[in-house]
């Protein structure tokens with residue numbers, strides 16, 4: 464049960480020392496209650512209070528990490544049912560399945576192909592992170608072939624606990640997710656997981672068995688659990704996913720874990736698996752497992768995931784700065800626009816495509832697009848003029864010309880007043896028209 468700010472305040476040292484960055488312990492308590500601060504920020508809280516506060520402030524869905532290095536995938540930790548209520552924090556892991564009947568050479572070829580599915584969008588490298596290795600006889604060798612030939616993290620899938628133990632040992636330090644733990648074998652799987660300190664996925668026969676299974680694992684000492692409700696139809700996978708999230712947010716700790724879903728065991732058709740995965744990414748899956756990756760499948764899922772797990776309350780921004788594009792020099796044109804990341808990436812993409820060397824000035828505007836920033840007074844003529852003056856661009860160019868976005872044409876007068884001696888030109892409204900504009904444009 465979450466504590467109120469006042470209840471948290473009573474557990475804090477009360478010295479108002481400000482080490483946490485808040486002006487008072489009460490202010491820190493309020494921030495903690497609203498999720499804007501972490502308890503670790505207060506170095507002086509007693510162990511007893513820390514235990515009480517940690518338990519009370521634990522998220523309703525336990526966060527955990529699968530894997531290692533750059534592809535370590537943090538899942539769970541969610542606190543809301545709907546993204547617009549706050550935000551979703553930890554993006555769904557996207558996995559493909561490999562069977563241990565495949566040779567090591569084939570596995571190496573496959574995972575190298577998987578690693579090619581990487582896409583740079585809005586300054587982020589979007590890629591799938593996980594490989595599920597299924598089998599028994601060669602589970603350890605196949606899992607080793609994955610980590611030796613890629614940086615992808617592994618989910619082990621074997622009902623043979625001896626094979627699971629061998630493969631878990633072979634992946635020491637790689638933090639695989641191991642399973643399935645079922646009602647029949649969960650004590651053995653728990654033992655392997657606790658020894659290796661790795662998370663476990665628990666496969667129930669159906670949604671009704673989930674609570675019994677997680678209780679059993681928790682009693683055995685396993686904390687990091689991923690729930691597989693056992694659903695292998697689209698309808699059950701979807702309804703179970705929603706039911707588990709609702710139960711967890713309702714305070715039922717037996718359901719307070721992230722989930723894994725297997726669209727690859729619902730259908731063989733990759734396009735259908737992709738459609739099912741898309742629904743489950745939107746509706747709460749911690750990990751979705753496909754039978755394979757191809758561009759037409761992975762790319763839309765990555766973009767969907769990016770959209771869903773972006774904080775809707777914070778526009779994506781780029782840093783206010785001077786960005787050189789196509790190796791500009793002292794005679795190259797200068798463009799200015801806002802720091803809304805979509806604006807930046809569309810404009811920079813078009814400028815790059817034009818092959819015209821340019822300087823792109825990005826002005827801080829609270830992540831708003833040009834028209835919105837102008838309407839909100841964040842992209843006014845004197846403000847933009849002042850920014851150009853102070854940006855340092857004058858040290859990089861010989862001319863005094865700057866291009867403003869077509870949607871901000873009305874700031875031209877104020878800008879010219881602020882930037883005495885500069886020539887301010889109005890660029891096109893649409894970024895797509897920039898290449899032609901730049902080819903016809905001459906600095907003066």
Ligand code: SF4
Nearest residue numbers: 479480481483488505
């Ligand atoms: S660091 Fe701890 S004791 Fe100091 S003001 Fe913050 S909450 Fe209070």
